[in-house]
Amino acid sequence: MPELIAKTALSDKKPATFAGTTLAEADPGPVASIALFPGQEKALAKALKPMVFPAPNSFTENGGVRLVWTGRDQAFLIGAEPPALDGIAAVTDQSGGWATLTVTGPVAAEALMRLVPLDLRPTFAVGQAARAPLGHMQSVIFRTAADGFTVMVFRSMARTAWHEIEVALRSLAARAALI
């Protein structure tokens, strides 16, 4: 019987630091989409406890498990197996379908704002999330710390996302060296 080896999308990539800001791949564990069926708000709230279904453009967190808004009546549960939600919400395994990158450091927002047409400065506060393009790719972006973002892109595009964020960081480091 074969033994299957699990690999993240960028398992060969080591964290890279430029301008004091580090790009790294994270393994968030299980990821499941939870899409609420019409009229099941209360049932879902009850079934999710102690997690709270997030408002648009935000995520909720409990004991390291996150529930990130990803669309109308839809959120990704990250870091835990989903509860049974038959008839309440459509649950779809998304683990491994997304590559998770973290960008942490003083120019994290500046670097991402080379690729994402959103204002990611501190007004995009910890706890906020967005569905937004990263270059030409769809992504889920959320702020986890004053200087830290998590970026999720389709697994197949992980290398492009890494390349583009790295180029942005390198440019900022070169700009900083100019002064």
Place this chain on the structure above:
Amino acid sequence: MRLTCPLCGPRDRREFYYYGSEDYLQRPGPDAGPEAWDDHLHLRDNIAGEVRDLWYHETGCSQWLIVTRNTVTHEILSTELVADRKKKGVRA
């Protein structure tokens, strides 16, 4: 150009895919006849002024929007989710 997605907030135009007039929402019945269908699919007014058209928040939340805008002043007057509109004449 910027559009305010009712869910995601103000966004750059590049996040959206443009589809055309909201006429597409009024699907004729299967027996409406070729003229009604031709009208539904192909015939559009070219309005200088206020128009309502469909945009897809493709690299955002995947929602279809109805955008009311003025083709002369380029003013965006309103945006709403197609999924939220009052159901009328919807059949399938």
Place this chain on the structure above:
Amino acid sequence: MRILGKGQIDRNRPISFRFDGKTYQGYQGDTVASALLANDVRLMGRSFKYHRPRGVLTAGSEEPNALLEVIGATNQTPNVRATMQEVFEGLNTQSQNRFPSLAFDALGVNDVFSRFLSAGFYYKTFMWPRAFWEKLYEPMIRRAAGLGRLSGKHDEGHYEKAYAFCDLLVIGSGPAGLAAALTAARAGADVILAEEDRELGGRLLADEPELDGAPARDWVATVEAELRGLPNVRVMTRTTVTGAYDNGTFGALERVGLHTPARADLPRECFWRIVAKRAVLAAGALERPIAFPMNDRPGIMMAGAVRSYLNRWGVTAGKRVTVFANNDGARQTARQLMAAGVEVAAILDSREDASAIEDCPVYLGARVTDTSGRLGLRAISGSHVGGDFQIETDCLAMSGGWNPTVHLTCHLNGRPRWNADIAAFVPSEGAVPGLSVAGAANGDFTTHGCLAAGQAAAIAALAEIGVTAAAVPLPRAEGVPYAIQPLWLVEGKGRAWLDFANDVTTKDVKLSAQEGFTSVEHMKRYTTQGMAPDQGKSSNVAALAVLADATGRGIPETGTTTYRPPFTPVSIASMGAGGRAEGFAPQRFTTSDQASRDRHAPMIEAGLWYRPSYFPKPGEKTWRESCDREVNMVRSAVGVSDVSTLGKIDIQGKDAARFLDLVYTNTFSTLPVSRVRYGLMLREDGLVLDDGTTARLGENHYLMTTTTAAAGLVMRHLDFIHQTHCADWDLRLISVTESWAQFAVAGPKARALLNAVLDAPLGDFPFMACGETQVGGVKGRLFRISFSGEEGYEVAVPSRYGESLFRDLVAKAEAMGGGPYGMEALNVLRIEKGFITHAEIHGRTTAFDIGMEKMVSAKKDCIGKAMAARPGMVGEEREQLVGLKLSQETKAFGGAHLFTQGEAVGREASQGYVTSVCWSPMFGAMLAMGFLKNGRARHGEKIRIVDHLRDLDLIAEVCDPVFHDPKGEKLRA
């Protein structure tokens, strides 16, 4: 010549740079123009059409003459303004549009024949004989045309794009811009101050007025220090705001690394997209020339530029300077030059009633009537009330007044308005929503007025977005009103240039009017005035005035041409920053990518995906050898192929079945759980959108597959149907394409291979069955479907296990005489079996055309059903899917057209076309699919295939598209 004690260059930091092969010395802070002038180099370029010797005219981005090529390690950039290029150690520049040298240019002969080269020359001259156009005229014109040269190589330089957001964008940092920025900054607003120059200050640097009794520079430095110290302010120097767009979006080009030697990772330029809640345009004004005879010689410059060179760079543009102006402002030039010890030969003021207080000859009511000096100005001829005179002079500082920089206010179709007091166009209010204009850009030419207007504009703009800003103390400044008496041209014998960059003279504009091109937009196109590098900056208003005069209208009635973005040239490289090579488009890799590359499989792009073409074995010399082997392998043993790129959409909810019945032509509500069905999807206009299999995983749970090509399109389509027609249904859709790695296992030994891999042996698992499975303890899915015609399965596991499963499947397959197969073999297998792809369902075919009209259920409605039945969508006249077979081996002939034997070959006679072609090793024949008029009734007919691209003329047999196993016995084995 450099003037001791003047200028803000760093004399402790000398810099060597090259111009036309010669090394010159400048200082840190110099531009190429200022450094060349300091080295007494006046000749910097040749004009576009007449190849006239030209020197620098201005000190800013509006420069029409001094255009250079900058030669770097990674690129060669033409048409760089010498006035904007800062010098740095090792900078290499050369002049352009001349051969063999700048001082002697062979095409200077054009100047001799200039009277034959007037406006419209090309239109009139190269009309006949017609045959000459292609062979003679066009190549000749092309050789002579264009300014500057590109290297012909890829631009390997690094460019950047970025987004920025702010409450208030202040464009320009002269007195108005600085006052606006300071006011907004102190109010706590989120401010971006964009300045085109490398330093803040605008005309405060160039004119050096006094503020609060001290040099303006001191105040600029104080304000700059405060702004740079505030967290709510971003000061962006070397940044030109190039365009105003809808809803508060502005484009801006930052010159990041153009002022230093190239460094790794340092962008050359950054193209910014700035979203501003409000903006204040404080871009100042541009001085305009006077069109007097022979006004284009090196040494003839704008008076304001002469002041800039003196005050900013400590350079005098001549040893004996003459000033010619129609306004007070230019007098400053004479006074400041004299104060710096430069000889001023004379002031020529066109106004008869102007003052004459300067300590030099002042001619009132004066005109320059001619100039001399072939490669640089030597003398001028003039006239005034007292008669004619001649002056020896090497620099003529001219000023025809100032044009407010209204450009950005016109980018959304705003039309500027004529202000007779300053004889210039000023912005119309509200021309760009959210943008107000302050200072010289608004026609206010006093320093005092600019400061006050900038502050007022900021307060008003912020009030609109709910930010209360207080007036901040502003320095005392002069408020002398600007006095001007329009003078556009001086009549005389010689040519008088309006547009230096395009060699457009007053004569050309008059000719245009005479020949009927009296509309300003027609005149522009007929003469090329204001096109290309000039963009109407220095030439526009004077040209309008000449046109107005020639047509007997006033300037306001004549109007201006339309200013469009960009304000200054924006390199394509910066707009496409990051878009070369790897950055061109997202690259999508399957989980088996590395395993395929390990086997030296050449990768082929399928949309954004990279998929293996074939897996070469040692000794195989051509792709065909590998492909044939892989096809035979699947037909005789077992093959493994990564099919993860197909779109997979998870559909759940009580209304899932109902939804699928709506979007597919056939019925899915009747599909039993654990079964798969092939489905056909139409567009609402009745043409085929996509096809694929959909599995029913549970009562309320389906998994749809789409083709690789249409995955995104289908998702958008389903979202549309869901949200527009049935948003209230119990239904949820999500793409799971990326979540599952899925592999086709096909061939007579497919079951044996699966049994070697799956945790439990396969029991009864008929064709079109599906269910859960387990591999090495990992939960997966198994589907019995086939795209090859052989017994086939697709096994799916969560993506993170994909590489591991692929390697294992391939290793075990090889042990059974099988192995991996690539896209080429996959294509042959499906053509042999008559399976369609988007080569066949290419957006113009109907269900009827592909022989699937019976799949459009009569019992229910579906998307596209009504239109699929309309006249013209079914019937004998349609081109129908057929197979084509010919026994000899030929080049592939996809795209070839079909013709009835014995009939003419021509567009009208086309009977159809070929969509897919392959060499079939199984049949020993070329097999193809195509569409043929009334094709299903023509099986057995010999048809002629003509491929003009590949020069083929063949005869093939029309047959059923399913060549292999037409009864499907192998599929069901």
